[in-house]
Amino acid sequence: MAHFAKIDSGNVVVRVSVVDNADTLDENGNELEANGIAHLERHGVEVGFRWVQTSYNTVAGAHELGGTPLRKNYAGVGYIYDAGRDAFIPPQPFPSWGLAEDTCLWDAPIPHPADGETYVWDEETLTWVLPL
Numbered sequence: 001m002a003h004f005a006k007i008d009s010g011n012v013v014v015r016v017s018v019v020d021n022a023d024t025l026d027e028n029g030n031e032l033e034a035n036g037i038a039h040l041e042r043h044g045v046e047v048g049f050r051w052v053q054t055s056y057n058t059v060a061g062a063h064e065l066g067g068t069p070l071r072k073n074y075a076g077v078g079y080i081y082d083a084g085r086d087a088f089i090p091p092q093p094f095p096s097w098g099l100a101e102d103t104c105l106w107d108a109p110i111p112h113p114a115d116g117e118t119y120v121w122d123e124e125t126l127t128w129v130l131p132l
Contacts, residue, residue, distance in 0.1 A: 001018045001019070001020060001021060001056075002018070002020070002031070002053060003017070003055065003074070004017050004036055004052065004053050004054065005051065005054045005081065006049045006051060007049065007081050011083070012078065013075045013077055013078065013079040013080070013081060014077060015077065016054065016076070017040060017051075019036045023035065023036060024036040033052075036053060052075070052081055054075035055069065055071070057074075058072065058073060059074065060072070060103035060104075061103045071086055072086075072089070072103065073105065075088040076088075076090065078090070079091070085104060088104070089105075090106065092106055093106055094108075096126055108128070110128070113128055117130060118130075118131070119131075
């Protein structure tokens with residue numbers, strides 16, 4: 001199945017729709033994003049919005065099954081589509097976190113402790129803390 005993100009005027013993903021792979025193929029059997037978008041529009045799935053293909057198997061700039069990654073991350077509702085990076089970027093979890101250009105994911109200002117414990121981020125102290 002192919003997946004397409006509906007993008008609003010602010011470049012925010014507001015929906016992800018599924019299209020059968022057969023509906024994305026050209027006459028030579030090649031998958032084309034434009035064919036998937038045309039299929040969505042022909043069937044009246046919110047005509048007039050911008051649609052961008054996304055890959056369910058793409059995470060942090062890598063394809064989990066060894067294929068070609070598409071747009072850094074699988075789109076989710078609330079993600080931003082950055083056309084300059086051609087990437088889907090999740091919402092920033094905390095103001096102090098910075099965007100990693102290679103993955104288009106957010107990184108804490110200090111690494112998560114690697115001691116096997118489950119920590120949560122404390123934005124006030126800018127540290128990882130054990131939950132109460």
